[in-house]
Amino acid sequence: MAKVKYYYDADTLSYRKIAVKKGDYYKKTVFGILALFLSAFIGFIVFSQFIMSPRERAQKRELENLKLHYELLSKRLQESSSVLAQLQERDNNIYRTYFEANPISDEQRKAGFGGVNRYKYLDGFDNSTMITKVTKDIDVLSKQLVVQSKSLDEIVSLAKEKEKMLASIPAILPVKLADLTRMASGYKWRYHPILKIRKFHKGMDFTAPIGTPIFASGNGEVIRAERSATFGNVVYIDHGYGYKTIYAHMSKIKARRGDKVKRGDLIGYVGNTGRSVSSHLHYEVHKNDVALNPINFYYGDLTPEEFAAMQEAAEEEGQSYD
Structure with a gap:
């Protein structure tokens, strides 16, 4: 039931009922409905910020x-x-x-x-x-x-x-240790047995019986296999990387010029040819055409004790065999 409103009439000194016009009533109703819709819309906008659609939830996940x-x-x-x-x-x-x-x-x-x-x-x-x-x-x-x-x-x-x-790289003895009679001469100044003068001995002499096998000390190519006045039957091997080895005074050459050899391959036999006074192998190692001490290259098949013994023998004074 709607509230009845009154106003005070000064002329009659009494209260009179306020009559509500029908137009005012409709206006209020319309404004009320509009206000309700506006409040609902604003509430939806605000509320929708916190409630997401299934698609939005999927995108968020x-x-x-x-x-x-x-x-x-x-x-x-x-x-x-x-x-x-x-x-x-x-x-x-x-x-x-x-x-x-x-x-x-x-x-x-x-x-x-x-x-x-x-x-x-x-x-x-x-x-x-x-x-x-x-x-x-x-x-x-x-x-x-x-x-x-x-x-x-x-x-x-x-x-x-x-x-x-x-x-x-030359890394083994050119003659098996068991076949050696002795290590006769090392890399140092020696008295030459034929020239009778002191001369630097550029290699090592290994005494062994004639016919003892001689082996290539490293992979390489035979670049010379010939007979010379000084070295007798001699083989030169080019190992590459600046290394060359010489095997002199052989009784017989087995390798031929141009042969590709591997470390341990048979290339000839110990002899007493050329300028030599006893059966032995004269062996040299060169790097970039400079003679080196061969004893520094026997790490491939000598024990520390054998190496020490050979080093001691190489340092003994005496004459060379060539």
Whole structure:
């Protein structure tokens, strides 16, 4: 029931009922309904900020899932970068040092990511900073992996070459230790038995019976197999890498010029040919055409005790056999 309103009439000194016009009543009703709708609309707008549609919920879950994957990806990138950094350190300080290769600088490993903004196309998104960072991290890692891969290819090539070099360097006795009568003369000044003067002896003399086998001390190619006035029947082997060996005073040459020989291959037999006073093998090692002390190259088949005994014998005074 609507409230009845009154007003005071001063002329009659009494209260009179206020008559409500029908038009006013409709206006109030309309304004009331409009106010109700406006309040409902505003309430919906405010409330909708806190209540999402199923599609919005799905998008939010997907975004949160992407952020989680981004964090996991970033962590894996950091772990991969750490492993790669350790490999790079070993590469520079161990592998490349061992094979006498220059280390790769950080500038070379990380070059190509400065200057022009190559990630500008990723700007303008809600998560542009995040996307740009992970993209750049992946690019840097990929570049470093390419550089490291090429470095390891080079190391493999150097290792193969090193293996070939190690097989070529003269590293064994040219006559088996069990076949030796004695080590007669070493790399030093000696009294020449025929010329009767002091002369530097550029090699080592191994006394052994005539016909004792002589072996190549390293892989190489026979470049001379001939008879000379001084060395008698002699074989020269070029081992590559600047190394050459000479085997003189043979009774018989088995190798021929142009033969490819391997360490331990039979190339001839001990004799007493040329300028020699007893059956023995005169053996020399040269590096870049400079004669070296052969005793420093017997690490391939001598024990420390045998090496010490041979070194002591080589230092004994006396004359050479050639």
